[in-house]
Amino acid sequence: MTTVNLTAETFEQTVTGNDIVLVDWWAEWCGPCKMFAPIYDKAADQHGDVVFGKVDTEDQQALAAGAGITSIPTIMAFKEGVLVFRQSGALPGRDLDSVIEQVKALDMDEVRAKMAAQSGDAGTQA
Secondary structure, eight states, rough: OEEOOOTTTHHHHHHHHHSSSEEEEEOOOOOHHHHHHHHHHHHHHHHSSSSEEETTTTTHHHHHHTTTOSSSEEEEEEEEEEEEEESSSSSOHHHHHHHHHHHHHHHOOOOOHHHHHHHHHHHHHO
């Protein structure tokens, strides 16, 4: 599978309309982004059951700002529309593969239960 360029118009639909979505936030001028691109593309080829999106932070500045991107590359992983992983900095191929396998293995019922418990705890503390 190839990577998909995401924009403000397609981001939400892509993230919520697919089971697992990885997003690479990058820019043309970014050296580490250029070094990470072949690793990301190789992972996209190896994991056809995952959508691999890319957001050009120069072209999509409002989207990047809305996502709180302050350094690039930043990698995000969404499962069933929920952000389950976020890290700034390029990952070696084996680490990216590990993240993908961990995201695939997540029990989203358990994740949602923990999120609900945390939001409940936050509401009871003053």
